[in-house]
Every structure is written in C-alpha cells, then in structure tokens.
Amino acid sequence: FRDGLRVIGEQAFCECKALRSLAMPRTVTKLGSGAFSDCINLAKVEFNELGCRLNLAAVRFDEGALQIIGGGAFCGCKALQQETIPPSVITLGDEAFWGCRNLSIVQFSEGLDIIGEYAFYECTALRSVTVPLSVTKLGIFAFRGCTNLTEVILLGGDILLNQGFLDWGLFSGEGALNEKRFHETICVNAFHDCPLTTMKISFSERMSRLPQDCRPSIEGRIRDLRRLEITQDGTILACFPVIRRSFGCMHVKDTDNQTAESLHQVLRLISFHELKESSILIELAMWKSRLDENRARADCRTSVPDPAKTLIMEYCGFTRFLEPAIEGA
Template identity: 65%
Template sequence: SLRALQRVTVPLSVTKLDTYAFSDCGNLESVQFSEGLEIIGERAFRGCTELRSMIVPSSVTELGYGAFGGCTNLTEVILLGGGRLLNQGFLKRGLFSGRGVLNQQALNEIIGHGNALRDCPSTNAFYGCPLTTLKISISRSLPERMERLPRECRLSIEQRVHGLRRLELTQDGNILVCFSHIRGPSGFFNGSSNLYAVEDTNDETAESLHQILRLISFHELKESSILIELAMWKSSLVEDRAPADSRTSVPDPAKSLIMDYCGFTGFLEPAIEGD
C-alpha cells in the first residue's frame, strides 16, 4: 500500500501531484522530484512524519494549501527557483539596488498566502512543520561567474561563504541563501501557533550576499586589470607591430564591470557588444 512507501521518485512526465497524493504515508523518508513538476497539490504530503528534508525544483509554481502540513520532522526545505524567488536587481548590484534580496510576492504565490502573518495558517504549505529556515538557491549566473575566476580566487570566495551564517555552499558549487521561517505568536488566530512568515531578519541574508557579490566583483576587476597590463606590456615589446596584433581580449563580464565602474556602460555598450 501507499502508506508503506519509504522512497518516491516523481518522473519527468508528471507535472502535477494531486490533492492527498501521498497524504499520511507515515513511513515515507525520501521524495525526489524532477524538473518539470509544476504543482504540488493541497495536502499532497500531509502527515508524512518521517520526511526530514525536501528539495523543490525550480519548475514548481505552486505548493497547495498544507502540501507538507503536519510533517512534524521536516526541518529543511530548499527551493531551487532562485531566478524567480530572489530579486535579480539585488544579484546585480547588491545593497546598492535599493531592494531586498527576497522577492516576497513571488514567494507568497508559491508557498501560499499564509506566508503573511495576518492570514489563515491552513493556507501555508508548511504549517505544522518545525522549520526554522527556508533555503533558496541562487540562479546559476553567480556560480558561473565564480567558475570563470582562477582557482585561488574561487577558494577565497568559498571560504568567505562558509564563514557567513546565512549562506551555504552546495557540493555542486551552487549557493543557497537562508531566510528565517518564523512561527507566529501563540494564540494568534483562534489559538493557532502554526502561523509562519519568511523574513530576512535585520537584512542579515542581504548583507551576507552583498559581501559575496562585492568579493566576486573585486576578483573580476583584479583579473581584468591584469589582462589590461599584459596587453600593454605585449604592445610595448614590439614597437613596430600593428596595434591590432597586440590586442588582448578582456572576457565578459569583466569588460562590463570595468565599463560600469568607470560610468561608461550606457555610453559605450554598443561598442562593447560589437567588439
């Protein structure tokens, strides 16, 4: 029977899990979703008390009411939809963007309106779970910038990530940003204490991520300046060589960073793209 299941792998062909799909499967310990799943229905995993962690693919756009309600051992949830759940302006400019890192509206649309403390707890996908932190993966653009850096630069950034409480580095090189999952006050809404909010308390997550963004930009600018120095040195070796033969290309995004740093991005961008 379904209630005897211990592990479930949801295939690529499944785009929706229906209401109560695996409800009260008390022996279920592991669920592996595939990219392509879009909806996890209401109370789909309600009462699966052996679940301890959950990774939700980026393709999921909706977690139904109480989808994981009453999963009393579920302490870790990772949402892979960082491209949608995090403000992309922040990932480009950090605290200078004037916006927080969490896209609260997009998060509410996925995990239910119970994400706001004023709403009914039963609308939250994780009501009754002992979650203290919700983790969201950053879009691949940031790890890709790290991968383009020399090894010693990457190690420096990874070491800094390990030292920041609100960031985690996964084995595949991705970065998770962590947000507090706060239980509402006891007695709120007819005595319920299962009401939650997801918050960046004191902007701690934003501050941590801003540090990493600055460090990546620093190493990119440093490496690009070395390339420029090499190009100048190369051109000075053979004075009679044509200037075109002495050029050394500066890779993106270092090129854009230099232009942005100098305030020339909007003015010279067409020339950069046509290089």
C-alpha cells in the same frame, strides 16, 4: 495491463489489500485520483516495456509519458520509503502521497509545475525537501504534519530574490528577498506544523560561471557569514528566518537584514573575481596585439589602466560593488 493503456482511472485499485505487484506499460500518461490508495501490501511495480521491476519501498517512475499523478494516487501506501518524480511529470495531485508515513526521501525533477494541496500530508519520515525552480504552485498544506521536516531548499534564487539587489546589492535600496513573488509562488502554509526555522533559497548562477580556482576563497568566506550555507556542489543557500504567527501560520522575512548583508559581501567578492578575470582577458588580448618579432615577449606585456577598469566595471555592472576599491588604488 495491456500495451497502449494511457489512463488508470480514479480509485481503480483503491484498498486492494491483497494486491502485491502490478505491471504498468510506459504508455500510461495519467494515474487517476486514488488509483492505488491504501494498497498497503503493494510491494512491486513492473514497467513492461523496460522489463524493470521495482520494490515499492524505493519506487522510481521511469522517464516516459507519465505527466499527471492524480490526487491520492498513492495515499496510505505505508510501505513507500523513497520516491523519484521524473521530468515528464508536470502535476502532482492533491493528497497524492497523503499519509505515507515511511516516505523519507522525495526527489523532484525540473519540469514539475504543481505540487497539490495536502500532497505529502503527514509524511512524518520526511526530513528534507528540495523544490525545483520549475514549480509555480505549491499547494496549501502540501507538507502539513511532516513533523520531522527541518530543511526546505527552494531552487529559485533568480525569481525569489530581488533582481535589483542581485545587480547592486545593498546599494539598490531593496531587500534580498522578493517577498511578493515568494508568497505568490510558495504558499507558506504548505509547511504548516513543520518544525522549520529557515527557508533556504539557492543562489549559484554567477558562482558557477567563475573559474574553478576562484571559488575556494568565496566558499571559505561564505562559511564565516551568517545565514549563508554552501552545499557540496557549490550551490550558495541564502537562509531566511521563518516567523511563527497565530494559528500556526508562518511568514518568511529577512529580519534585521542579516541575510542581505551577508549576500552583499558575497556578491562583492564574486564581482571582484569577475573583474579580475575580465582584466586578465583584456591584458592577454593587448599583449597579443603588441607582440613583435624584434622585442622580448615579456616587454610586450601591459596592464589595463584604471580608467579602462572603470569602463569595464560600468559595462559589466560592477561599479556599485567595487568603485571605492578602484578609487583608492
């Protein structure tokens, strides 16, 4: 291809079974529908501007201008085993990787907006998928027939969980899962015929703000709670059961409120550490303000009185979680 090429059209190289390699400039912004579908022997992709040659068994679209991977672009490319979608891509078209039966690893990047219908239909080697927070539409049957897909992680806790619950826990009267928002964003039929038992939603923002030495106690507690998991990087995953209905339909629901109860305990523990850190900072500030050349430094120390702690809790939103503990102090 010549430098400056921006679009590779629909079915441009469909069923070119003798095609074994291609050189693609970084200026390409769109791969049309079916552009390389059924190119079963395509084994090498070269991005000329970068001098980068890639085996199709481990394709990575380098960051650049590419924004759209059209419908069926790599449909039936049976040699494909791994794929990384760069942040520049915002749309992954319908049937983009339909029938790539050896595709076992897919890595999406933040910035991806749409995963089209049947995008990974019958990609039977897929076992785990992580959907970025930026995805606003997950098309119907996007992962249908992925018969080994047993784990789906949704990086959208701030959107998919009820804000009232995140602020007040069980005291809010709301469940943990925002079911309306969940089903607006995630078409559960996207995972039709997948052997899923739970959907995992990330919850890590407040945890990430805590000092490192506060986290081990919370992580240890999480491992003892039902329907919660924690990843190696410290991300908390809230697991919501998948309920099977007629005709293969699925519904995600916090049965018996078990996930909410476990999350409430974690939120309470996080709030305790947040209050503790806030109190330490205030005590240090008070100590510094009381330093006197004529007094020993230890004599200048003071603690935050309980009424002040209550004010801190109200200001920081901890009251409903920790008020009973303070009253009993």
